[in-house]
Amino acid sequence: MATGTDDTHELLTRVPVFETLGxxxxxxxxxxxxxxxxxxxEVIFREGDTSDTCYVVRSGHARAVREHPDGRTIxxxxxxxxxxxxxxxxxDDERRSATVETxxxxxxxxxxxxxxxxxxxxxxxxxxxxxxxxxxxxxVANERLTRQSFQTVQSRVAIVLTDLVAxxxxxxxxxxxxxxxxxxxxxxxxAGSSRESASRFMATLERAGVITQGRGRIIVHEPAALxxxxx
Numbered sequence: 001m002a003t004g005t006d007d008t009h010e011l012l013t014r015v016p017v018f019e020t021l022g023x024x025x026x027x028x029x030x031x032x033x034x035x036x037x038x039x040x041x042e043v044i045f046r047e048g049d050t051s052d053t054c055y056v057v058r059s060g061h062a063r064a065v066r067e068h069p070d071g072r073t074i075x076x077x078x079x080x081x082x083x084x085x086x087x088x089x090x091x092d093d094e095r096r097s098a099t100v101e102t103x104x105x106x107x108x109x110x111x112x113x114x115x116x117x118x119x120x121x122x123x124x125x126x127x128x129x130x131x132x133x134x135x136x137x138x139x140v141a142n143e144r145l146t147r148q149s150f151q152t153v154q155s156r157v158a159i160v161l162t163d164l165v166a167x168x169x170x171x172x173x174x175x176x177x178x179x180x181x182x183x184x185x186x187x188x189x190x191a192g193s194s195r196e197s198a199s200r201f202m203a204t205l206e207r208a209g210v211i212t213q214g215r216g217r218i219i220v221h222e223p224a225a226l227x228x229x230x231x
Contacts, residue, residue, distance in 0.1 A: 009026060011058055011082065016133060017134060021130075025126050028126070035110075037107050038106045039105060040103065040104050040105060045096050046099045048096060050096075054116070055086055055110050057082065057084075059107045062078075063103060066099070075185070075190060076190075086100070089113035090116040104181070151231065155229065157188075157229075158226045159191070159230060161187065161218070177219060182216070182218060187218075205226075209221060
């Protein structure tokens with residue numbers, strides 16, 4: 001697996017938070033980035049930990065979870081190659097708001113918050129560009145939440161599956177049948193629905209031949225058909 005400077009540069013260009021940075025600024029970020037590896041089921045950081053590092057996924061998958069006061073674990077997001085998490089560590093050292101754990105072997109590049117803050121002091125234009133990028137991400141998140149408040153459960157579940165398929169295809173899964181590694185409970189939580197409601201709709205998709213469900217995985221036989229369930 002290539003992990004050299006050229007590979008790191010290409011990876012950073014795919015990260016939305018860094019989309020406004022030019023080559024010189026990206027090179028400065030590369031110089032403070034450190035490769036790290038985690039095994040399956042490993043916790044990268046826990047909710048409540050000091051926020052001192054952000055991570056960009058080079059390969060593998062992880063998820064962000066929060067523990068509900070009643071003991072349940074709630075999945076907030078899934079991360080794959082090109083995704084960034086813990087990015088607020090670039091701006092402050094507040095406590096982590098969620099736990100991030102790996103789903104398989106994960107390779108990341110880690111960027112210390114202190115290093116990024118030093119870069120922003122030395123090169124103020126980096127700070128302004130990062131704020132612009134984070135503002136764009138916030139608008140996208142707000143728009144998604146607004147859409148979800150008006151969408152049916154089946155629409156939200158279909159969108160989650162479509163996004164997972166797109167991620168798998170970006171990793172080389174091809175344009176036909178796609179397998180995604182995720183549990184039914186995680187799909188429900190990402191869609192903001194109860195597990196029972198998501199389960200009923202996914203059973204409908206299975207009867208229609210669109211998907212097949214397995215233990216901790218879903219095979220999407222007809223990715224294009226998912227769009228027909230989004231209203």
